[in-house]
Amino acid sequence: MGKLIVQGGTPLEGTVAISGAKNAALALLAASFLSRGEVILENIPAITDVNVMLDIAKEMGGEGEWIGPNALRLNLPDTISCKTPYKLAKKLRASNLLLGPLVSRFGWAEVALPGGDNIGTRPMDLHIKGLSAMGASLTVEHGYICGGAQGSKRLQGAKIYLDFPSVGATKNIVMAAALARGQTLIENCAKEPEIVDLANFINAMGGKIRGAGTDLIRVEGVEQLEGTAYSIIPDRVEAGTYMIAAAATRGRVRVTNVIPTHLHGVTAKLREMGVQIEEDDDSIVVDGRGELNAVDIKTLPYPGFPTDMQSQAMALLTTVPGTSMIVENVYENRLRVVDELQRMGAQIKIEGRTAIIDGVASLSSAQVKASDLRAGAALLIAGMTADGETEVCGLYHIDRGYEKLEEKLTALGAKIRRIE
Secondary structure (H helix, E strand, C coil): CCEEEEECCCCCEEEEECCECHHHHHHHHHHHHHECCCEEEECCCCCHHHHHHHHHHHHCCCEEEEEECCEEEEECCCCCCCECCHHHHCCCHHHHHHHHHHHHHHCEEEEECCCCCCCCCCCCHHHHHHHHHCCEEEEEECCEEEEEECCCCCCECCEEECCCCCHHHHHHHHHHHHCCECEEEEECCCCCHHHHHHHHHHHHCCCEEECECECEEEEECCCCECCCEEECCECHHHHHHHHHHHHHCCCEEEEECCCHHHHHHHHHHHHHHCCEEEECCCEEEEECCCCCCCCEEEECCCCCECHHHHHHHHHHHCCCCCEEEEECCCCHHHHHHHHHHHHCCCEEEEECCEEEEECCCCCECCEEECCCHHHHHHHHHHHHHCECEEEEECHHHHHHHCCCHHHHHHHCCCEEEEEC
16 A cells, blocks of 8 residues: 655745646546547546546446546447446445436446545435436446436436535536436536536537536536537645645745635635735745634535545644634544544544644654545645654555645655655
8 A cells, every 4th residue: 555754844845736626527537428529638637536437437338548647538439338337436436427427328327336535424315316307217226326317218407406515416417417308407506616617518518508606507408419628627625735735834835727716715714824825816825934823614515615625724723823623514524534633642622523623832753544535635734744754554545636746745845755
């Protein structure tokens, strides 16, 4: 599995360029199954999750290959299998995003119940509810969601209200509706930038989607979608991770290739903490060299503070004077990182879904293990602030979602080396 050895105590300084968004890339790879022509995706991060999704497409009978460091070519013919391979799907939560495209274009799907990070309950009920409203008949049996469109093999537009603004369900329903007959209205849907990117991509293939980024999306179904070339948005979670790392190490870092409006939830909390932030059109400068103060954070759906940034924020707050509080409102298992931070001397108390953090002067080095992707990033941040040498195990999680993480951190002055 390997590990990263982190020597703490060096403030980060310099400039770092952000890669394409993991969560957008995986959704667009799934949406490529809707296209009858060749799709070229650019600004794709070369990470494990993307390669797993590419392998799924190829094992199902599609054609896919890297055509550059961050570009993919895909072609999904009419003859592909509609069954996702379990051995790959169990590695990747986003494999569930193939449900909507397969049912919508091919009329049938057998999608293995997915794996991925164990950060809490992420049921498929809203996905199934949305597709069922459009005429799909779906059952869950033997570890698969099975079924398809009834009658004409084409889904019908419908009015769908989501009980919770689920990002995954919103993506699946939007993709399913893209080829459905008539108009689909999705109410109380997720508003994340990755939803907007997905809609823009489908529209570039000939789709008719309006309202992405609001809580009401209208999709007018079309007969078919054609190939296109498309460049995905920057990764706001990767950007936020480097911003928090700069503040945690009391350094100064310019983060480039970002869309600052996508990060307002993070920048607002950093400013409240006393971090100096300067924004440009496509860059953010983070200066954490001043005095920092405790804050309270509640994770919420976008545009609130993202759950994907909660673990990293906790690592930062462990060395901020005073008492801070984090309330995790999205995934109950996000607080599993607390045990590992406590091994490094963090003073954190858990009450239900709330973490109460009393800042300490400094953390101490230890051997720790990542339990999920964002916990891995948090432990690296903690290691960069700690006295001595910290070993971070569980690199599989980190490699799933961060492109060249230790290489980029090393360029900013961090002392990190990988041991395979």
